[in-house]
Amino acid sequence: MITLTKTLGKVLMSLILSFAMVTSAxxxxxxxxxxxxxxxxxxxxxxxxxxxxxxxxxxxxxxIPSTTAxxxxxxxxxxxxxxxxxxxxxxxxKLTGIQSGTVTLSYxxxxxxxxxxxxxxxATTLLTVAAGTASLTASVALAMAPGATxxxxxxxxxxGRRVQISVNVTTSVDVNATKNS
Amino acid sequence: MLYPFLLCLAGSLGISLVASSxxxxxxxxxxxxxxxxxxxxxIALTASPDGSSAGWSSSIANMSPGDKQYRYVDFTQGTGGxxxxxxxxxxxxxxxxxxxxxxxxxxxxxxxxxxxTYTIGSSTIGTCGGTSxxxxxxxxxxxxxxxxxxxxTAPNTTTYLQIEFQIDLIDSESVTDGQTPVxxxxxxxxxxxxxxxxxxxxxxxxxxxxxxxx
Numbered sequence: 001m002i003t004l005t006k007t008l009g010k011v012l013m014s015l016i017l018s019f020a021m022v023t024s025a026x027x028x029x030x031x032x033x034x035x036x037x038x039x040x041x042x043x044x045x046x047x048x049x050x051x052x053x054x055x056x057x058x059x060x061x062x063x064i065p066s067t068t069a070x071x072x073x074x075x076x077x078x079x080x081x082x083x084x085x086x087x088x089x090x091x092x093x094k095l096t097g098i099q100s101g102t103v104t105l106s107y108x109x110x111x112x113x114x115x116x117x118x119x120x121x122x123a124t125t126l127l128t129v130a131a132g133t134a135s136l137t138a139s140v141a142l143a144m145a146p147g148a149t150x151x152x153x154x155x156x157x158x159x160g161r162r163v164q165i166s167v168n169v170t171t172s173v174d175v176n177a178t179k180n181s
Numbered sequence: 182m183l184y185p186f187l188l189c190l191a192g193s194l195g196i197s198l199v200a201s202s203x204x205x206x207x208x209x210x211x212x213x214x215x216x217x218x219x220x221x222x223x224i225a226l227t228a229s230p231d232g233s234s235a236g237w238s239s240s241i242a243n244m245s246p247g248d249k250q251y252r253y254v255d256f257t258q259g260t261g262g263x264x265x266x267x268x269x270x271x272x273x274x275x276x277x278x279x280x281x282x283x284x285x286x287x288x289x290x291x292x293x294x295x296x297x298t299y300t301i302g303s304s305t306i307g308t309c310g311g312t313s314x315x316x317x318x319x320x321x322x323x324x325x326x327x328x329x330x331x332x333x334t335a336p337n338t339t340t341y342l343q344i345e346f347q348i349d350l351i352d353s354e355s356v357t358d359g360q361t362p363v364x365x366x367x368x369x370x371x372x373x374x375x376x377x378x379x380x381x382x383x384x385x386x387x388x389x390x391x392x393x394x395x
Contacts, residue, residue, distance in 0.1 A: 034382045035228065035238045040250075040278065040286060040346055041376040043243030046359040080359060082243040083373075146243070171246045171354040171373070178249045178304040181235050 043082035047144065049090075049152070049165045050076050064154065064163060071117040072155035077107075077167060079144040084177075086143060089168040092127060092154075093135035094161060101158030103129040105165070107142065107150050114151075123153065222261025222336065224387050231255045233301050237344055237381060246350035246372060251307060253297050256332050256340045262388035268330035269382045270321065277370060278377040282320040284352070284369065286377060289318040289345040292332060296341050307343055316342075321377065330383060348372065 051064075064073050079085055092105050105128075110121030127138035142150050154163060230236025231253035241250045270288075272279040278286050292314050299307030316331055317324060332340040354362045354371055362371040 034380060035236070037273070037378055037380050038238050039240045039242075039274075039376050039378050041240070041242050041244065042278065042348065042373050043245055044374045045354065045356040045362065047356075048359040081356075083245045166358055168355055168357040170356070171352075172350060177245070178251075178306065180251045180253075180299045180301055180303050180305075180307055181239065 043146075045083055045085075045169050045171065046081035047077065047079050047085060047088050047167050047169045049167055050078055064165075071115075072153040074112065074114045075152055075154065075165065077142065077144075077150045077152055079146055079148050081169075082146045083171075084143075084145050085169055087139055087141040087169075088144075089137060089139050089170075090126060091135055091137040091166045091168070092129050093164040093166070094129060094133075095164055097158050097161035098134045099132050101131055101156060103157075103163055104155040106153050106155065108153070112151050112153070117153065117155075126152070223259040224261040224263055224385070225259025226263065226266075226383060226385060227257050227259075228254055228383065229257070231296060231341060234299075241346055244346070244348050246348050246352075246354070248348060249306075250346045251299065252344045252346070253299065253307065254342045254344060255296075256342065256383070258334060258336055258338050260336050262336050263334040263385040264388045266330045266332050266334060266383055266385040267327045268317065268324075269327045269384070270324050271380045271382075272321065272325065272377045273380070274376055274378040276375040276377060277372055278348075278375050279321045279325065281369075281372075282322045283349065284372050285348070286321040287319070287345075287347040287349060288321055288324055289347070290316045290330075291343045291345075292316050293341040293343065297343050299343075309341075309343070321379075327384075332383070334385060334388070 064075065077088070077090075090105065092103055094103060105126045106119075106123040107126060108119035108121065108123050110119055112119055126140050127136050129136040144150065152165075154165065156163060228237070230238070234253035237252050237254050239252065244250065268290075277284055291309070293309035294311035294313075295309070297307040297309055299305070314331070317328055332342075352364045352367055352369060352372075354364050354373060356362045362373050364371055
């Protein structure tokens with residue numbers, strides 16, 4: 001009984017000493033500065049061709065039945081991502097009637113009058129799919145901030161066929177930012 | 182009749198003797214004319230955004246591989262000296278940004294002996310007009326342990342820090358018509374659309390006790 005009491009006493013003293021040492025160590029150091037937690041996030045890439053009224057990323061390939069050869073069909077190239085874009089790769093594919101007529105995709109740096117197809121500064125051709133060619137891919141340099149839209153015109157000399165427009169963007173050609181803030 | 186008189190006389194003489202003894206002592210006292218104050222130092226370290234910088238508490242959104250973002254933070258010591266400062270970074274929402282040493286965030290922290298010169302919103306990297314030292318430079322993954330952090334620990338000094346957040350363009354990621362990103366040439370997961378929630382904690386220890394003769 002006496003031995004047990006002595007042993008317990010030693011253990012208790014040992015615990016007290018250990019606690020005191022830990023306490024002293026804590027007092028001597030200081031977690032001196034911390035920040036309120038910031039987040040560092042990567043953005044998203046998403047450029048899509050959508051119908052005029054679309055306001056969200058449909059995640060589907062855009063295809064249209066081309067209508068007239070004089071005015072063309074207008075659609076929107078929208079940056080639904082959060083990373084600014086410097087260039088895109090656009091592919092136009094004739095889904096039917098490959099042999100006949102040409103399909104031209106253009107944009108306007110001025111003002112499109114979509115009812116007549118007239119661009120105030122003259123339309124700029126992005127690519128032309130020739131007769132006998134099923135599809136054509138071209139790299140275009142349309143600067144697009146997040147949420148920005150370019151109105152494109154698809155002009156088809158053989159009205160009535162179905163045409164598909166696809167757009168691809170990569171991280172290697174986005175707008176890299178170096179910024180102090 | 183004579184006895185009381187003698188007794189009274191003896192008492193009077195005794196009092197006189199005691200009084201004479203008290204008059205003979207001298208209290209000589211020397212004091213410092215200016216009071217001496219003894220103050221304990223205060224081990225304290227404060228971090229605050231430098232100038233107009235948002236500091237390291239501000240979030241960084243929409244980074245893209247190749248981007249560099251800079252923040253400027255000042256560390257000021259208290260009146261007590263310190264030693265052995267260390268920095269521990271934690272990510273409470275780990276993703277590739279903090280678990281992949283090559284694709285994730287790269288942190289570089291440089292000190293300057295004077296305030297950094299920079300323009301908010303500018304793409305021109307801030308410059309140090311004094312002496313610049315790289316304190317840390319590694320992937321966030323490798324920095325998620327306590328790291329020696331050589332800021333100035335002398336009392337009442339300030340260390341001016343430039344913190345660079347960078348994501349390297351290791352893989353090309355391609356997105357077609359808003360679909361899921363495709364990573365080329367590897368089959369690694371996309372680095373896009375991820376978030377790291379970072380906390381920086383700087384810990385330092387009370388300086389070594391001094392013995393001083395003045």
